[in-house]
Amino acid sequence: MWDVNELWMQFEIMILNKGESILITFPKQFLIGESCLIIMGELAAEQHAKYILTIEKKKDDVESVLMEHLRINGAYWGLTTLDILGKLSAVDQETVISWVMSCQHESGGFGGNEGHDPHVLYTLSAIQILALFNKIEVLDIEKVSSYVATLQNEDGSFSGDKWGEIDTRFSYVALCSLALLKKLYKINVEKAVRYIVSCKNLDGGFGCTPGAESHAGQIFCCIGALAITGCLHHVDKDLLGWWLCERQVKSGGLNGRPEKLPDVCYSWWVLSSLIMIDRVHWIDKEKLVKFILDCQDKENGGISDRPDDAVDVFHTYFGVAGLSLLEYPGLKAIDPAYALPVDVINRIFLN
Amino acid sequence: MNNTDPSSLLHKFQFILDSDPLIDEVGFVHPSQFAAISDSSISLDPPSSDDNLKSKASEANPIDMAFWCRDHKLGISTHVIHPLYNAAKHAFMFSLKQYRMVVDLHTNKVVLDTDNVSNALSSLPALESEIMNHSRALLLLSCDFGTAWNCRKEVISKKEDIMLYFDELKLSTLVLSYSPKSERAWIHRRWVIKMIAGKCTDLHEVLKNESELAKRIAEKSKMNYRAWNHRCWLVSYMSESQIIDELINNRDWAGLNVADNSCFHYRTRLMTRTLDDSRYKQDAIENPSHATKFYQLWKEELTWSETLIKRYIGRESLWLYRRFLSLCWIKHFADRMCGDNVNLFLDSELLLFRSSTTIPDNVFEDYESQAMFAATYVMWLIKQLDEFRGLEIQQKVGEEIEEVVSKVCPNKSFLWDLVRMKSGRQ
Ligand SMILES: [Zn+2]
Numbered sequence: 212m213w214d215v216n217e218l219w220m221q222f223e224i225m226i227l228n229k230g231e232s233i234l235i236t237f238p239k240q241f242l243i244g245e246s247c248l249i250i251m252g253e254l255a256a257e258q259h260a261k262y263i264l265t266i267e268k269k270k271d272d273v274e275s276v277l278m279e280h281l282r283i284n285g286a287y288w289g290l291t292t293l294d295i296l297g298k299l300s301a302v303d304q305e306t307v308i309s310w311v312m313s314c315q316h317e318s319g320g321f322g323g324n325e326g327h328d329p330h331v332l333y334t335l336s337a338i339q340i341l342a343l344f345n346k347i348e349v350l351d352i353e354k355v356s357s358y359v360a361t362l363q364n365e366d367g368s369f370s371g372d373k374w375g376e377i378d379t380r381f382s383y384v385a386l387c388s389l390a391l392l393k394k395l396y397k398i399n400v401e402k403a404v405r406y407i408v409s410c411k412n413l414d415g416g417f418g419c420t421p422g423a424e425s426h427a428g429q430i431f432c433c434i435g436a437l438a439i440t441g442c443l444h445h446v447d448k449d450l451l452g453w454w455l456c457e458r459q460v461k462s463g464g465l466n467g468r469p470e471k472l473p474d475v476c477y478s479w480w481v482l483s484s485l486i487m488i489d490r491v492h493w494i495d496k497e498k499l500v501k502f503i504l505d506c507q508d509k510e511n512g513g514i515s516d517r518p519d520d521a522v523d524v525f526h527t528y529f530g531v532a533g534l535s536l537l538e539y540p541g542l543k544a545i546d547p548a549y550a551l552p553v554d555v556i557n558r559i560f561l562n
Numbered sequence: 563m564n565n566t567d568p569s570s571l572l573h574k575f576q577f578i579l580d581s582d583p584l585i586d587e588v589g590f591v592h593p594s595q596f597a598a599i600s601d602s603s604i605s606l607d608p609p610s611s612d613d614n615l616k617s618k619a620s621e622a623n624p625i626d627m628a629f630w631c632r633d634h635k636l637g638i639s640t641h642v643i644h645p646l647y648n649a650a651k652h653a654f655m656f657s658l659k660q661y662r663m664v665v666d667l668h669t670n671k672v673v674l675d676t677d678n679v680s681n682a683l684s685s686l687p688a689l690e691s692e693i694m695n696h697s698r699a700l701l702l703l704s705c706d707f708g709t710a711w712n713c714r715k716e717v718i719s720k721k722e723d724i725m726l727y728f729d730e731l732k733l734s735t736l737v738l739s740y741s742p743k744s745e746r747a748w749i750h751r752r753w754v755i756k757m758i759a760g761k762c763t764d765l766h767e768v769l770k771n772e773s774e775l776a777k778r779i780a781e782k783s784k785m786n787y788r789a790w791n792h793r794c795w796l797v798s799y800m801s802e803s804q805i806i807d808e809l810i811n812n813r814d815w816a817g818l819n820v821a822d823n824s825c826f827h828y829r830t831r832l833m834t835r836t837l838d839d840s841r842y843k844q845d846a847i848e849n850p851s852h853a854t855k856f857y858q859l860w861k862e863e864l865t866w867s868e869t870l871i872k873r874y875i876g877r878e879s880l881w882l883y884r885r886f887l888s889l890c891w892i893k894h895f896a897d898r899m900c901g902d903n904v905n906l907f908l909d910s911e912l913l914l915f916r917s918s919t920t921i922p923d924n925v926f927e928d929y930e931s932q933a934m935f936a937a938t939y940v941m942w943l944i945k946q947l948d949e950f951r952g953l954e955i956q957q958k959v960g961e962e963i964e965e966v967v968s969k970v971c972p973n974k975s976f977l978w979d980l981v982r983m984k985s986g987r988q
Contacts (some may be wrong), residue, residue, distance in 0.1 A: 261573065269731045273643060273644040273647075274645060276644065276648070277643075277647065277703075277704050280704065280706060280707045280708060280709070281706070284692070301927070306589060320711070324710070325710075326655060326659075327709045328708055328709040330708060372708075372712075374712060374749075374753055375717055375753065375756075376749045376752065376753070413830075413885075413886055413890075414882065415886070415887065418791075419791060422794060422797070422798075422821070422831050422834065423791055423795075424787065424790065424791065424794070424796055424824055424827035425827075426787060449980060449984075450945070450946075453942065453945075453977065457938070458879075468785070468824075469821055469823040469878045469879055469882055470785065470821045470822070470823050470877075470878050470879050471785060471823075486727070493976060518798070
């Protein structure tokens, strides 16, 4: 097992590294100039905030009802978007927090909604929402972290819930949850890292289990988990960066796998991974900004997967978060590993 | 549809599912299409003496306009999804609460009131069948409702009957028929198969059916990560002969779906298994003829890949697959043989590069992509090979690569810089 003191030291180094890597990844010449903005059109920030706020009122629509089993994920996407846009204060904190807490199961884990079974994916969303409101202390941290820790398997991998499906996504979610709760010492971090590394493919990417196809979403999870545990040295950054930069298609958008159409959600997964491995200058950032802005519904707010498709909260979040990573003016900076605003992360780790 | 009673909708739905256990496809149909197909639909109700009268009656009755079932295909009107979902969800959540309460009583053995406990226990079978019915209805409307999948696992894992597990595979198949990307439906299958594997040793038939299902779904839903991932997962359960069979059987499909990267990844997984098998390593020393079999297999795969690359111009998946094949070929075969096999192989790859970078005068986009993929293919090999070999290739085609890159993909010139730096020549 890991020595507690050693872990804390590692944490401090990691935060320092993180600050540094953000400075390195965004040298001045890569910043998007005002002149570009005029050509590219602007982010309809007000409309997007309004769009997010009205979703809550439409929770009886058939679309929302059919998604109610993962409502807590939706709440995280919506609230993080609002925070990046500087509009989180428009939300009634108390209502959100008491609803989040009502999703907690007696095991300590959270369900996707009230009365639903717990799963590590929903547990992270719950922690992230509370972090946004600076309310992590309302949790019984021991209980929640024990729930997550019991999901680790002998080989270091994580199951999503007690039924045992294994996926590197669950590794990321578990490590991220425990890091935010400062309870990483409750698991075997070394084994967790070894399992993630065993999911690395010959093309430099990562899949959901050993030997599974590389996928940008899984790569984000694996790289995020390695960043959180300070283990990025296991990655061949040039090789992975190569695969990731080949995701940019002619329109400027990014796809998640070879031969797929570009999609706004990959702006987040590919881009945050490139930032974490310090290879973001390998893609054309201006073209990507233009692609995301082209996916906006400027009138009614919201962002879609591709230009002219229907908008949804998931792609609105990934579009706005992607623009934040691209240092689009007027947006709060977001942390590429924790997927929370940088000020929220600083509040947790620097205080 | 406002006056439709949700609970009778649910009853009707469950009645249809029970009366035709062979239903193998579910879909949602818009009311405008519905009117058209209903005309020819077979009545779901007991036969009536007057068919004309009957069809008039169905038009008037909204519930009869809710479902359409024929040849084991079930259509659900998009108009009833919302009330039907609500009814199924409430029924399910209600039974679930009661079921878990009873199970808790049982496991905690709170014998304060013995009569109450035995009463509760006697209601268990009824509750279990309610749970199974309602969760089935719910999952046919909301495929990723995890709690519904979970409680099915809870109920059947307490039973000894192995046939129940096969019923779960059937339900999951039905859900996948309307939602081929449903994560939870695929996860449920893997859980079921692991349970079956723990109870019986011969998985041959199960694996064959699973692979067949994944193939069928991949046919309808292209580049479906979850379907192919499921198929990759099966590989770990396969014997060597099954691996070879899969490689042969999948080849034609792959040749017809050259843009499906997941399919080529599946081949990557199968080909890698032929290398990982400790038997293979053992055989290379003890049984050279068996090793020759693998050598032959890899050689044929390389030839086939080259044929596809030349036939289908500008397909990214084909070039990425070749990166994998070439690197493994060099590492596991060419390098181990005496003579100059690696150089011979690399020379043939450079020929492929050259033949792929000639762009016809009336420039086609596909040919430009082909040239870009060919150039990045060679650059990638240089990066992944050792310094000496990398430098050799560079000396042979460096200038040509530079020319192609600056012509078709100047934005990728940093990769060329990276490769040159790697092999020590600035
Ligand atoms: Zn998307």
